[in-house]
Amino acid sequence: MKISNIDFGNNLFLAPMAGVSDIGFREQCVKFGADVTVSEMLSARAMLHNPAKTELMTISSPLEKIKVGQIFGHESDVMAKAVSNPLLAHYDIIDINMGCPAPKIVKNGEGSALMKNLPLAREIIESVVKATDRPVSVKFRLGFDKDISCEFGKMCEESGASFVTLHARTTSQGYSGRADYEAIAKLKSILKIPVIANGDIVDQKSYQHALSTGADGVMIGRGAQGRPWIFSEILGKELSDIDKFKVISEHVATLRKHYEESWLALYLRKHFLWYTLGERGGSEKRLQLATSPSVDESLRILAEIFNGK
Numbered sequence: 001m002k003i004s005n006i007d008f009g010n011n012l013f014l015a016p017m018a019g020v021s022d023i024g025f026r027e028q029c030v031k032f033g034a035d036v037t038v039s040e041m042l043s044a045r046a047m048l049h050n051p052a053k054t055e056l057m058t059i060s061s062p063l064e065k066i067k068v069g070q071i072f073g074h075e076s077d078v079m080a081k082a083v084s085n086p087l088l089a090h091y092d093i094i095d096i097n098m099g100c101p102a103p104k105i106v107k108n109g110e111g112s113a114l115m116k117n118l119p120l121a122r123e124i125i126e127s128v129v130k131a132t133d134r135p136v137s138v139k140f141r142l143g144f145d146k147d148i149s150c151e152f153g154k155m156c157e158e159s160g161a162s163f164v165t166l167h168a169r170t171t172s173q174g175y176s177g178r179a180d181y182e183a184i185a186k187l188k189s190i191l192k193i194p195v196i197a198n199g200d201i202v203d204q205k206s207y208q209h210a211l212s213t214g215a216d217g218v219m220i221g222r223g224a225q226g227r228p229w230i231f232s233e234i235l236g237k238e239l240s241d242i243d244k245f246k247v248i249s250e251h252v253a254t255l256r257k258h259y260e261e262s263w264l265a266l267y268l269r270k271h272f273l274w275y276t277l278g279e280r281g282g283s284e285k286r287l288q289l290a291t292s293p294s295v296d297e298s299l300r301i302l303a304e305i306f307n308g309k
């Protein structure tokens with residue numbers, strides 16, 4: 001896939017994941033083959049009134065290849081202003097979040113609530129497209145409680161979006177059920193702009209299944225948690241020699257450049273638990289990781305788990 005002068009390589013996207021896809025994690029995903037990395041969702045309004053709050057969320061790594069900044073909001077003028085905020089200047093692409101199901105977002109008429117308000121969604125996309133020379137994409141779900149993805153996708157295309165990403169579930173479904181790849185195929189068949197398939201891609205089989213929809217690329221979220229090497233895996237690369245402890249150490253080292261140690265001690269627990277999921281003999285040590293008071297202590301436990309592997 002190519003848009004303007006951006007070549008998307010193998011068309012592999014790491015999904016935006018608030019509270020998960022930090023700079024250290026994104027770096028590891030890129031090292032294992034992710035072509036595109038998306039920021040955690042950024043509030044357009046917060047950027048306008050309190051940029052300091054957003055600053056840490058917008059730091060990028062020189063290792064990242066194609067960087068996408070994802071914004072959310074419900075006011076077209078605020079969204080358009082956000083795009084020219086210096087904090088977003090380094091992003092190659094601006095993505096608009098129209099798929100978030102979190103109640104606190106939906107109740108403000110943002111995220112996937114916009115799938116119930118097509119005129120406003122259209123106004124927002126048009127305003128953002130007008131405010132930047134960069135490609136603008138839209139990430140959305142099938143619909144709020146029923147599948148309107150074709151109608152919504154068409155509206156995105158008409159409004160000037162350069163591509164769309166479909167997480168093939170409704171908002172009401174949350175994360176239950178299976179992503180509907182037939183809906184992705186249908187959307188792909190009616191749009192001229194590229195479509196990125198998202199939802200439940202966790203291995204080579206599901207990757208091939210997602211590609212069989214005709215989608216131009218795939219986006220992986222939860223399948224990369226604790227397994228940033230999934231991008232190599234789905235490309236069929238040999239994985240036996242991955243040094244997991246090295247991956248974790250590098251992830252931590254990058255975060256330590258930017259975040260306070262006490263915050264990291266708590267924040268990293270979930271990543272450590274994902275990294276060690278299914279490690280033989282690790283269950284007792286995983287319990288220790290879940291309550292570890294410091295990053296150093298966690299690294300000591302992790303060294304024991306991965307010792308000799």
Ligand SMILES: Cc1cc2nc3c(=O)[nH]c(=O)nc-3n(C[C@H](O)[C@H](O)[C@H](O)COP(=O)(O)O)c2cc1C
Pocket residue numbers: 015016017018019020039040041070097099100139167198199200201219220221222223
């Ligand atoms: C912890 C978490 C945080 C997420 N945060 C965002 C976000 O900030 N913006 C967004 O568009 N989607 C977000 N999502 C949705 C994912 O990008 C993706 O659409 C969804 O997880 C389905 O893909 P998957 O099956 O590969 O995980 C989040 C998902 C998870 C699990």
